[in-house]
Amino acid sequence: MAEWSSRVQNALAALPRSPAGADAPEAAGLSGPEWTLLVYCFLSEPPFTLDELRLWLPYTSLALIEQWFKEILATLNVQRVTGGEFIVTDKGANLVKDWCRRGRGLLAQQHPLPEAALRKLATALEQVVTAALEKPTAKTVRLAGSRRLAFEPLASSMARIDQALTDLYHFRDDCHSAAWSAAGLDGPEAEVLTLLWRREVRDVHSLAALLGEPRGLDAEQVARTAQRLASKALVSIEGDQAEVTAAGRALREGIEAATDRHYMPPWTVLPPPQLQALGELLTQFTRALSRDRQAESLPHSE
Incomplete structure (x- = not known):
């Protein structure tokens, strides 16, 4: 059930990442989010469209994705093949492949x-x-x-x-x-409903502050998203306060x-014992990696 999703995420989080990999955005002439979008371009079946790229970032505004994409185009990491279709250039593909190889080189030592x-x-x-x-x-x-x-x-x-x-x-x-x-939701609606369901935020102002910059949504857009949920009786809004209704939960x-x-x-392709x-x-794998990371962070005596 959900425990398998958590096990996968915990194991991934415990894996060490190459310090050299952190330099990949700068080497590509991109910001961190722009680099992430380039990786998603690499992962998309060519030729791809901006709408197809949005499948990788369903909670992010199309305007912000377009802003990041312009920089990827400007640095010649992708190129247009038709009016609305693009492919990753050899330059862009080699940057992503080198990033992967550096990471795998570090993993091979673990x-x-x-x-x-x-x-x-x-x-x-x-x-x-x-x-x-x-x-x-x-x-x-x-x-x-x-x-x-x-x-x-x-x-x-x-x-x-x-x-x-x-x-x-x-x-x-x-x-x-x-x-x-x-369930009839779009990406921003799903994210707002989730944040309210988890009680991570309890008012529209906090929603806008949390989602604004990373998702490219202004306060008005966030408020409209919350209002759409309210119109479906999934969220109740009183002034600035917002909470999930019983139907929303x-x-x-x-x-x-x-x-x-x-x-x-x-x-279930694996029999129950397997x-x-x-x-x-x-679990053993994740714990061992976590112990190794903790040991590396301890100060060493002279």
């Missing part, structure tokens, strides 16, 4: 578990990814895109694990988008349940 255990973990995760691709339970735009990161054979077990975890992370995003779309809980229904079938073993191995 040995959080014995090699036999790492191979076993990689193989089991890859079986789940294959099942998700062969019998998709949702439209797998992000999963298919994530597979484009495997543009060459993965030499180490750690690189295989990283790729499979990344694939499953994006597959979960596919499942979640399918769930909120089926039921819908959001239904979205979570639908996400799990889409996400779980590929995991699935349990995978869970235990993934």
